[in-house]
Amino acid sequence: MEITKHLLMNLSLLLVLLFFTQLIIERQVNEEKREIYQLFYFIISIFTCYIFSVQVQDGIRFDLRQVPMILGGLYTGYSFLLAGLTLLMRALLGINDGFWVSVGVFSGLAILLKWIHPWFNRLSLNSRVGVSVLLTVITSFLLMQMVAIVNEPISHPEAWISFILIPALTSGLVSYSIETIRQTFIIRQRLAKADKIEAVSHLSASISHEIRNPLTTVKGFLQLLGEKDYPEDKKKEFIDIAVQELKRAEEVINDYLTFARPAFEKEEKIEVEKELNHVLNVLSPLANLNGVKITKKFSPGLFISGDRSKFKQGFINLMKNGLEAMPNGGELIIQTFLTGSVIHILVRDTGIGMNEEQIARLGEPYYTTKGKQGTGLGMMVTFSIIRAMRGKVEVKSQIGMGTTFHIRFTKTL
Incomplete structure (x- = not known):
């Protein structure tokens, strides 16, 4: 039972490592980075299997090193690299009969995996899992036979059963998990594309x-x-x-x-107080027309980085919405302050306010709270500009109490 226990330990560790690798890969957009993380998973898995190997007889150690070696070669194509690392780790455990068995089997296996890698990628999901399991069974059987030739036959039934079945089971589970991760990623890409098409x-x-x-x-x-x-x-x-x-x-x-195209043609140093004053000067006729009092609470010497004209355009749209939300008069409060390295800009009105559903949909290109008077494009553009300037927007509002836009930017020295 000692051999079975160690091999099952290997199986558990490989699945745990795969789980954490999946969490990292899911955050990667770049295809090359995902492949690199996948290769690292197979390399770390080989090292882990060696660390938790068990000695069966003199010079012979059992573990599941052949599983990450086979799957890594099939899925990444780096069979020679993985074979070299596998043999290096085995050499560190001692140059003995087990080492020469590994050299013979894994050298031939690396050549085979490199040869069939392109063909393997063209197979269907179920076929790839089946090929992975079949190669693992054949490799495990060859290792047992080679041990019998260079050392002495292993007579324990448990050793034969465990060393054939558990690697095959592990290969099937890991291969199927990899395929599931791939399919999930493809489905997510398709859904994202469908959402973009719908938005367009x-x-x-x-x-x-x-x-x-x-x-x-x-x-x-x-x-x-x-x-x-x-x-x-x-x-x-x-x-x-x-x-x-x-x-x-x-x-x-x-x-x-x-x-x-929210990207800026030029990035320059923007003095927040100066540009907000310019925006308020542009909007003062509309404020006077609606009977709105403008209150300014500016902290001087605040600078951010971005496109000056886009910054003004974004805040003209934002403040214009606030003024239009107060057709019968009210107060528009503009406040700026600094906490640490973050510049805060508050735009608060005492207008009609919005409910939670309206706040959630704010910034959608085809959604407006003005009925036939608006298109939703103004707020869409404002949100796009703020995101392009690496800013964040938080909206708080209550019906009949007004709305507050809290914008955060990183301070420029």
């Missing part, structure tokens, strides 16, 4: 709707100008309206492009 379709519908409206208006006024001889002042009025509608369509397109 919603966004396209929203964009086309918002552009069609001003174009229809322009078309109507142009038709009026062509059908009847209007006075000059009326023609000027029609043309002014048409130009305004075209500007509105241009703004929609610019918002979409900002969302699609």
Whole structure:
């Protein structure tokens, strides 16, 4: 039972190592990094098997080293590297009969694995698992036969049963787990792609709707100008309206492009207080129109890194929303302060507020709380700009109590 206990210990450790490797691989987007972590799993597994090996007879030690050696060669193609490390570890335990058995078996196995690696990758999931198990059984049997030739036959029935069945079981479990991890990753990629396609379709519908409206208006006024001889002042009025509608369509397109390409053309040092004052100067006519009092609480000397024009664009959209949420007057409070290396910007209004569902959907390209008055593009662009500047947004709101946007940026020295 001693041999079986040690081999089952090997099996447990290989599965535990695979679990932690999976947790690391799931966070990796780069395909090459995932392959490297997978290779490291097989290398560490070989070392672990040697550490928990058991001596069967003089110069002969049993463990599951052949499992990570076989699976590593099949899945990664680095069979010679894994064989070399396997033999190096065996040499550290002593140059004896067991070492020469390992040299003979694993050298031939490395050549075979390198040869069949491309063919193995073309097989179906079940076939790959089956090939892994079959090669493990054959390798285990060859090791037992080679031991009998260079040393002496192993007569313990437990040794034969354990050394054939447990490696095969381990190979099947690990191989199936690897395949499951692969399939899960592929499914997640497909779901992510489907979500992106759905988002693009919603966004396209929203964009086309918002552009069609001003174009229809322009078309109507142009038709009026062509059908009847209007006075000059009326023609000027029609043309002014048409130009305004075209500007509105241009703004929609610019918002979409900002969302699609949030990366900055240039990164510069931005003085927060100066740029926020500029934003408030731009919006002061709207604030006066709505009877909104603007309160500023700025901490001087705060700088962040990013695109100055995009920063202003994002906060114009944010504060404009706050002003529009107070059509009957109120107060817009802008506050900045520093904690450690984090710059905080608070934009608080005393407007109509939002419920939890509205907060959760805030920033979606086709969602707005303004009904027919809005497209949702403004907040979408704002969120995109803040993320591109490595910032974070937190929103708190209550119906009838107003809304607070808490934006955090890393301070630039």
